[in-house]
């Protein structure tokens with residue numbers, strides 16, 4: 001009986017949501033919608049009223065609207081309808097080719113899982129599946145790019161010279177092909193955050209203790225680096241031997257970093273700090289080449305304009321500027337993490353810089 005009531009209740013709720021869905025698709029109704037408690041929950045992270053972190057205020061996210069995309073609740077279909085619908089695979093006319101999947105199809109789901117529909121402030125549809133508006137931000141370009149951690153201890157010097165040594169073959173391989181170089185380096189740069197976050201996650205489970213937000217901070221870094229890659233993929237296409245090289249490099253680097261982080265997170269974070277310092281240098285060289293006209297300053301890819309909330313007429317130069325600022329933030333986070341270990345503490349003892357862009 002209780003189950004029936006709960007099913008009935010959920011149906012009523014679903015019907016109410018679906019009926020409201022059409023209204024929530026435009027920004028014109030956003031104000032009214034946000035006044036509703038139920039939609040506040042759906043619009044989590046959109047504004048100060050719902051306890052958004054401080055970065056949210058910089059991104060004007062109160063204007064984004066998320067709503068159910070379908071007018072049909074699959075859980076209420078008859079078995080026959082479900083069986084028929086499970087066979088249906090229709091082209092998704094609503095989401096275009098965004099999200100990095102050019103052959104995207106919408107699969108009708110028996111489980112009632114529906115993608116949220118999100119609109120921009122101007123009422124146009126949010127076209128990316130790979131990231132959402134509340135994950136976008138305006139880059140802090142005022143960050144000090146010259147900050148450097150002088151290696152003093154033996155371990156720091158080892159981390160510093162390991163990175164310097166890695167730069168040597170990279171320079172020879174890519175020379176002045178900075179677009180390609182950036183793309184390939186981002187495939188490596190996105191690994192440490194994921195490995196560190198994963199190991200801290202496991203440690204948190206093993207020891208029954210909090211992480212101080214560091215799992216999230218490191219996974220955010222990995223995601224940010226991956227977005228750099230998604231951006232540079234639009235301006236430089238990898239050749240077959242570069243793809244092959246990536247397989248080998250990822251296989252070696254992932255495992256080496258995994259072992260390195262297990263043995264000494266202090267060393268691992270210091271090394272990433274120096275890697276980020278090198279990344280800043282590489283992007284500065286990239287900018288010089290753009291300014292000299294050796295690399296064409298093409299319009300910024302659409303994904304970059306949306307991810308970094310750039311003006312619509314932005315160029316590749318603007319993109320390199322924001323990516324370089326990101327690298328400077330990663331440099332700070334990783335040197336900070338290493339410093340915490342140097343002070344004989346665990347990362348969880350110092351609050352993690354979540355949302356530090």
Ligand SMILES: [Fe+2]
Nearest residue numbers: 186189225228
């Ligand atoms: Fe990067």
Ligand SMILES: [Fe+2]
Nearest residue numbers: 189276327330
């Ligand atoms: Fe980075």
